Each structure stands twice: as structure tokens, then as C-alpha cells.
Amino acid sequence: MDTKTKTLTVDEVLWPDDGEADALPGTSARPSAAEPFHRVLNRAVSRRVMLRGMGATAATMALAPTLFLKAEKAQARPAFVTAGGPGSRLTFETVLPGNxxxxxxxxxxxxxxxxxxxxxxxxxxxxxxxxxQTGASQAQQFGFNADLVLWYPLPEWVVRRVMMLGGQLDDRASRVLGLVYPRAKDNFSQRALVIVNHEYTSGDDMFPGYDASNPTQDQVEAEIEAHGFSIVELELDNGGRWQFNRNSQFNRRSTGSTAMEITGPLRGDLLMQTAADPTGMEVFGSLNNCAGGKTPWGTILTCEENFDQYFANFPQADQAYELSKRIAAPSGESGRKWERYDSRFDLSQDPQEYHRFGYIVEIDPYNPRDKPKKRTALGRCKHEGAAASIAPDGRVAIYSGDDARFEYVYKFVTKHPYDRRNRQANLSLLDEGKLYVARFDAGDAEDDDMGTGEWLLVHDTDFPDAAALIDTRGTADALGATPMDRPEDIEVSPKTGHVFIALTNNSRRDGDPGDTRVVNGRVVSSAPDEANPRNDTYNDGNPDSNTGNQHGHIVELIEDGDDPNSLTFRWNILVKCGDPAVPAHRTSFGDIVDPVAAGVSPISDPDNLVHDDDGNLWIATDGQFFSGGPVGFGQNDGIFAVPVEGEDRGLLRQFLSGVPRAEVCGPEFSGDNRSFFCAIQHPWDGQAFTNFWPLDEESGSRVSKPSLIAVREKDGQKIGKGPA
Structure with missing residues (x-):
């Protein structure tokens, strides 16, 4: 592929200083490397590395720290892959870091x-x-800032049934789909449905001459309709390329104004009732849809994340505020100023409208008439990720993170079992069950990057407590859950059932033992702990500087008895991200003793995750270009693959490099693993009218566009294979 390289200056690599509040998409979210905090807390070396030998590790730490910092200076690196091992499929050429x-x-x-x-x-x-641009037009078009991508096989008989019955999936077809979906999802399909989330909007990158202080009504309405998600049909052509079918009956948009059902324990509750909806059963729109997941019965789970930023004028002294002070909306104007044209975003008019956002939404992609449903039993927070796992007794666990600094990891377990023969019954499974939050403990040894943990009960739908569920964060606080370094996407291995959690970063994890700070309405320890072990991942030569955990890490959680119903678990840290050639990043990569010699790629800010059908973990990053100060990455976000089992566990290498200032989102495979999908979100963020991507856009468009892309191997091999 022809590429053009733009060399970026040190000034362009630095983020402004981080604020105390949650980092919102499109805002400065990484710290300056020069901010002084406290002395460095030396990390302990992993027990696994100690067992494999210290000599190579010491040699790695002595290497020049500038080896992999810029693409134009990097050298091609070999990857030593064990023949026949779980990671032996990953023979692709390593993509070098670049911009x-x-x-x-x-x-x-x-x-x-x-x-x-x-x-x-x-x-x-x-x-x-x-x-x-208008709201009416955007509601019929692919939305802004693509994030989550999910692939669903589309059997021909489903298409015929829908067409025959005027767009409705009847009960018979739904029953058959429930039987065949578990097998079909892992195999070749000529036609497929793909969902793409549209996380957030940025007026500066959408509208020529945009005035953030005074947006027009058309601009506001277009932004509202640019949220939500798209469901589209794709078809494979004779050349093995996926093509969008514009004529499909399955194509549809759900936006920031689409009618949705409120289901579960909060349905109809007094705390969900508003003047516009006195029943408390229907809400308009889902907002800030970030990551998500699939259910075993073939529906979509899409997560509302940073929903607080859309609302304005939140009262500071009433019941609604007390229930949301751990996730409070602005007390004055919102940044987008939607409240000027749509009163539901003005909480001074009805503060309980705020209770109706912050949920996981379920939608059936196979039924074009299905109404999206907010599943309140799964809790209210800044959800990211919704990974399903079936327990031995048939009940289903849904794992989810709360994507903010010092927030928590959750698990919901259904009351009733999954029934492959009754898909219709499965469509209400997520309305009853128990919601838990994780506490990560040290285990039998300190400072070894592994330990034990316990699931603490937040809510049981058999004993509903609306206030405790709306204030999910506050309830988890009282239980003693472990505050984590921005838990984002969570995925369950199809091979082992192990749960992998992306902790993207935490620039406020900057203290020593005993140090605290106020974050999101409560006091937390800012010191490292067992599951969040770093408080200084970039040091510019000043031994007294702390910069927090800038590069993030990935935790592997193993339920006791390999049972998602279990209330106890074991955990370990699979990857501590950073550049393995920079000692100050204090990296570790599974069982790889000498990451530099092995060809491990530098990586920062792990965000979205997916497994291939061999069980290897694929990682999309968000923000690594700006991480680490003047000797930081300075490279585009990308896609990385890493074996999680066998001798190559931790041999992480880069597969794809994205676009300047863009996040790479939603990694996903087709059922046969011969196609790989992802989204390029906010390309040239903040510069969308001066720099352009896609590069093949017609010159008349003159704006960068978030997009869905597909990657394929030229000879039709599974994704991950190297050249023949």
C-alpha cells in the first residue's frame, strides 16, 4: 500500500496536563511528562520471570531507550514463534511503529x-x-466516530423469512436461528450483518466553520442523530472482498433519539419516571456507545459510556443528585449545548432523565423491527465491554468494565439458564440475576503480579433496590471493590474461558502508600496496588518525578473451578504495556524473558480486545501516540496480537498501524477468521478540515471521515499468517 509519512514534532507529542475529572473523548487526557509528584516506587519483578532467569532481563534493561521510538529509525525485528504452539498461527511480518x-x-x-x-x-x-447536514439526513447515514464492530453470519433462509414476512423475524425463524447460530457464528458466511457503534461527535471535525459557543439547531440535531449505532449487511464478492449492500432490509440506524425500552428492575420505577414519560418505560436514544459484545443467542450488547457530558444544569441538592454524585453531570452548560434546542438534556427541567442513561443496551440484529432495550439489571455506570460466558449450569455471565480512573470491574450472572432451543426466552435473560463487583487481592505473595479475588454482590433482582442500582458506583464503593486503572474492554477466551481485561491507563495513579486524592466524588488511594502495580511509567531523568500509569496493562482473570458462577477467582498481569527498550516504562510481556530480543513491539493504552479462533488475543489501542512525554511513543494507534498460552505467551507484535490522531477501535473477525474488521475513529482529530483520510476521498469532500475497514490476506489465509 502506498503511504505518505508525516514527521511530527515533540510539541505535537505532548498532551496538556490532565484534569481531576474523567477524561472525555476528544479532550486532553494524558499528562505532561514534566509534572513532578512523588518519588518512584520500584516495582517487583514477576515471579514467572524470576523462574525463567534474570540474566536476559538485565541485558534488556541496559539497551538504548531510543531504539523503537520513531518509525523511521526502527529496524525490522524477527519474531521467534514456537512451531506448533498456540501462537504459531501468528507468523505475519511485524508492522513497525510509525505515523x-x-x-x-x-x-x-x-x-x-x-x-x-x-x-x-x-x-x-x-x-x-x-x-x-441535518438531523433528518444523518439519521439515514452512517454515523460519526465508529467504535465497536461486531460480525454476525446472515443465513440465506433468515433473509428469505424476513423478506417474506415484511421485515419481521417470526417465532419459527427465531427458534431455528437459536439452534444454528452457535455453530454458524464460527464458520464461513457469504453474507453477514455488522454493527458499528458511533461513540461521540465533535463539531469542530464535522461542520465547516463550527462555533462551539453557538451551535445551530441543524448542527445539534445532526450530532444527536450521528450517535448510536449502525447495523448493515455486507456481502462477499467473487474476489473475496466485502461489499456494503445498500438495498438490504437489515440496514438501519439507532440514534440519540431512537425510542428504546427500559427493562429489568428499574422498568417503571418512580426514579425512572419523567414528565415526558410518566410510565418510566421508554427513553429516547443511547449515548456514547463505546465497546460491547455478543450474547450466545446472537444479539448485540452495546454500552453507554461517557453519557454525563451531554447533560446540563444538574441540580446540586436533590435526590437525583445524591444518586448520581459519583457520576455527576455538569452543573452549568454542557459542552455541546444541546439543551438549547432539546429540553430533555436540561436537567433543571427534569433531573430524573439522567437516571435513564448509563446502561448496556441489547438489540436483535436479525429482527429489523426489534426495539432496543436498556438492560438495567446490569447496573448503571460508564460501561465498556460486555463479554458473555456460559457457566456449566447454563447460566450466563456478562463481564463489563467502568471506563474511568479508579473505577471497577463488574460481572452479571443471569437467574435463569440459556436455552438454545428457545431463543425467544433468551431475549429476556438479562432482566433477572445478580450483579457483582470485583475485589482484587494480593494472594499468597506480595509484588508478584498475580493474586486472588472475590466477587462482591451489588444487586440481586430478587430483592430489587432501585437506588442502589442507579448508584451502582456508590454501592460498589461501600462493598470495598478495587479501583482499577480505567477498565475498558473485557473479552472471554473461546479456548480457555479466561477473562482478559484492558486497563488503558491512569495518570492519577501517582502516589506512594498512604497518598490519596479525590476522584469522581470520593477519596481513593493514589498508590499502586497488586492489580494496578505502576505509578511511574515515564521518567525524563528526574528520579523524583511520577507520571502515573501512562501505558496501561492487561489482566487475566481465571474463575475458580473455571465456572463463571464462582464468587472467587485468580488473576495475573499478562502485559504491562510500554516500550520494552525503555527501562522507565517497567514493562513485562507474559513469559518473555527478553522482549527486545524476541521482537516484542512497543504498545501503549490497550483499549478494545478480541480473540481469534486459536485463542490468541488481539488488542486495539487508544492514545498511544500521545503517551509518555517527549520520549514517548509518537506513533499511531494500532492493532497488536499476542499468544496467551504456551511458550510464546506474551510475544506481542504489531499487525496494523492506524492514522495520525486516530483511535483504532472494535477489532473483530469474520466467523472463518479470514477477514479482520476494525474502525478508524476520529482520524486527524482536531484537524479534520486540514488533513484528510481516507486518502482516496474525492477532493470535494474535504473532511476526514471515521470509517469501517476490512483487512484480508491476499491468498485467503487466516488472519495472522505470514507470506507464503
Missing amino acids: ESDVVVPSNYEVDILLRWGDPLTPEAPEFDVSN
Whole structure:
């Protein structure tokens, strides 16, 4: 692929200082490397590394720290993959870190752009016009800032049934789908449904001449409709390329104004009732849809994350505030100022509207008439990720993170078992069950990057407590849950059932034992702990500087008895991210004793996760370009693959490099693993009208567009294979 390289200056690599509040998308979220805090807390070396030998580790720490910092200076690195091991499929050429202007993949792979912001989704939808955007047009077009990507096989008989019955999946077809979906999802399909979340909007990157202090009504309405998600049909052509089918009956948008059901224990509760909806059973829109997941019965779970930023004028002294002070909305104007044109975003008009956001939403992609449902039993927080696991007794666990600094990891276990023969019954499984929050303990030894843990009961739908559920964070506080370094996506291995948790970063994890700070409405320890072990991942030569955990890490959680119903678990840290050639990053990569010699790639800010069908973990990053100060990464976000079992456990290498200032989101495989999908979110963030991607856009468009892409191996091999 032809690429153009733009060399970036040190000034462009630095983020402004971090604030005390949660970092919101599109805002400065990384610290300056020069901010002084406390002395460095030396980390202990992993027990696993100690067992494998210290000599190579010491040699690695002595290497020059600038080895991998810039793509133009980096050298190709070998990858030593054990023949026949779980990671032996990963023979692709390592993509070097860089800041090229287009997506970069190994030489035997190709990239196709499938959908871009503004692409019409139906024959009737208008063509995109960047200078003439309205809510009505955007509601029929591919939304802004693509995030989560999920792939679903589309059997031909489902298509025929829907067409025959005028767009409705009847009970018979639903029963058959329930039987075949578990097998079909892991196999080849000529046609597929793909969901793409549209997380948030940025007026500066959407509208020419945008005035943030005074947006127009058309701009506000377009932004509202640019949220939510798209469901689209894709088809494979004769050349093995996926094509968007604009004529499909399955194509649809759910937006910031789409009617949704409130289900579960909060349905109809007094705390959910508003003047506009006195029943407390229906809400308009889902907001800030970030990561999510799939259910075993073939529905979508999409998560509302930073929903607080959309609301304004939150009262400071009433019941609604008390229930939300751990996740409070602005007390004055919102940044987007939607409240000027839509009163539901003005909480001075009805503060209980705020209770109706912050949930996991379920939607059936196979039923075009299905109404999205907010599953309140799974709690209210800044959800990211919704990974399902079936227990031996048939009950289903849903794992989810609360993506903010010092927040928690949750698990919901259904009351009733999954029934493959009754898909219709499964469609209400997530309304009853128990919600838990995780406490991570040290185990039998300190400072060894592993330990034990316990699931603490937050809520049981058999004994409903609306206030405790709306204030999920506050309830978890009282139970003594472990505050984590921004728990984002969570995935369950299809091979082992182990749970992998992406902890993206925490610039406020900067203290020594005994140090505290106020974060999100309560006092927390700012010192490292067993499961969040670093408080200084970049040191510019000053031994008294702390910068927090800038690069993040990945935790592996193993339920006792390999049972998702278990109330106890074991855990270990799979990866401490950073550049393995920079000693101050204090990295570790599974069981790899000498990461530099092994060819491990530098990585920062792990965000979204997915497993391939061999069980290898694939990681998308968010923010690594800006992490680490002037000797930080300075490289585009990307996709990385790492074996999690066998001798190559931890041999992490880069597969794809994204676009400047863009987050790479939603890694996903087709059922046969011969296609890989991901989203390029906010390309040229803040510069979308001066720098352009995709590079093949018509010059008349003159704006960068968040997009869905597909990657394939040129000879049709499974993703991960190297050249023949």
C-alpha cells in the first residue's frame, strides 16, 4: 500500500496536563511528562520471570531507550514463534511503529474501506453533503466516530423469512436461528450483518466553520442523530472482498433519539419516571456507545459510556443528585449545548432523565423491527465491554468494565439458564440475576503480579433496590471493590474461558502508600496496588518525578473451578504495556524473558480486545501516540496480537498501524477468521478540515471521515499468517 509519512514534532507529542475529572473523548487526557509528584516506587519483578532467569532481563534493561521510538529509525525485528504452539498461527511480518498518513498492514495483506461517516444506508437516504447536514439526513447515514464492530453470519433462509414476512423475524425463524447460530457464528458466511457503534461527535471535525459557543439547531440535531449505532449487511464478492449492500432490509440506524425500552428492575420505577414519560418505560436514544459484545443467542450488547457530558444544569441538592454524585453531570452548560434546542438534556427541567442513561443496551440484529432495550439489571455506570460466558449450569455471565480512573470491574450472572432451543426466552435473560463487583487481592505473595479475588454482590433482582442500582458506583464503593486503572474492554477466551481485561491507563495513579486524592466524588488511594502495580511509567531523568500509569496493562482473570458462577477467582498481569527498550516504562510481556530480543513491539493504552479462533488475543489501542512525554511513543494507534498460552505467551507484535490522531477501535473477525474488521475513529482529530483520510476521498469532500475497514490476506489465509 502506498503511504505518505508525516514527521511530527515533540510539541505535537505532548498532551496538556490532565484534569481531576474523567477524561472525555476528544479532550486532553494524558499528562505532561514534566509534572513532578512523588518519588518512584520500584516495582517487583514477576515471579514467572524470576523462574525463567534474570540474566536476559538485565541485558534488556541496559539497551538504548531510543531504539523503537520513531518509525523511521526502527529496524525490522524477527519474531521467534514456537512451531506448533498456540501462537504459531501468528507468523505475519511485524508492522513497525510509525505515523504514516494511511493504514499500514503486513505486505501480504490488503485494506478495504467499507463505510465512511455520512454514507447513505438505504436507497432513499440522501447523499452526504458536509456543508448541508441535518438531523433528518444523518439519521439515514452512517454515523460519526465508529467504535465497536461486531460480525454476525446472515443465513440465506433468515433473509428469505424476513423478506417474506415484511421485515419481521417470526417465532419459527427465531427458534431455528437459536439452534444454528452457535455453530454458524464460527464458520464461513457469504453474507453477514455488522454493527458499528458511533461513540461521540465533535463539531469542530464535522461542520465547516463550527462555533462551539453557538451551535445551530441543524448542527445539534445532526450530532444527536450521528450517535448510536449502525447495523448493515455486507456481502462477499467473487474476489473475496466485502461489499456494503445498500438495498438490504437489515440496514438501519439507532440514534440519540431512537425510542428504546427500559427493562429489568428499574422498568417503571418512580426514579425512572419523567414528565415526558410518566410510565418510566421508554427513553429516547443511547449515548456514547463505546465497546460491547455478543450474547450466545446472537444479539448485540452495546454500552453507554461517557453519557454525563451531554447533560446540563444538574441540580446540586436533590435526590437525583445524591444518586448520581459519583457520576455527576455538569452543573452549568454542557459542552455541546444541546439543551438549547432539546429540553430533555436540561436537567433543571427534569433531573430524573439522567437516571435513564448509563446502561448496556441489547438489540436483535436479525429482527429489523426489534426495539432496543436498556438492560438495567446490569447496573448503571460508564460501561465498556460486555463479554458473555456460559457457566456449566447454563447460566450466563456478562463481564463489563467502568471506563474511568479508579473505577471497577463488574460481572452479571443471569437467574435463569440459556436455552438454545428457545431463543425467544433468551431475549429476556438479562432482566433477572445478580450483579457483582470485583475485589482484587494480593494472594499468597506480595509484588508478584498475580493474586486472588472475590466477587462482591451489588444487586440481586430478587430483592430489587432501585437506588442502589442507579448508584451502582456508590454501592460498589461501600462493598470495598478495587479501583482499577480505567477498565475498558473485557473479552472471554473461546479456548480457555479466561477473562482478559484492558486497563488503558491512569495518570492519577501517582502516589506512594498512604497518598490519596479525590476522584469522581470520593477519596481513593493514589498508590499502586497488586492489580494496578505502576505509578511511574515515564521518567525524563528526574528520579523524583511520577507520571502515573501512562501505558496501561492487561489482566487475566481465571474463575475458580473455571465456572463463571464462582464468587472467587485468580488473576495475573499478562502485559504491562510500554516500550520494552525503555527501562522507565517497567514493562513485562507474559513469559518473555527478553522482549527486545524476541521482537516484542512497543504498545501503549490497550483499549478494545478480541480473540481469534486459536485463542490468541488481539488488542486495539487508544492514545498511544500521545503517551509518555517527549520520549514517548509518537506513533499511531494500532492493532497488536499476542499468544496467551504456551511458550510464546506474551510475544506481542504489531499487525496494523492506524492514522495520525486516530483511535483504532472494535477489532473483530469474520466467523472463518479470514477477514479482520476494525474502525478508524476520529482520524486527524482536531484537524479534520486540514488533513484528510481516507486518502482516496474525492477532493470535494474535504473532511476526514471515521470509517469501517476490512483487512484480508491476499491468498485467503487466516488472519495472522505470514507470506507464503
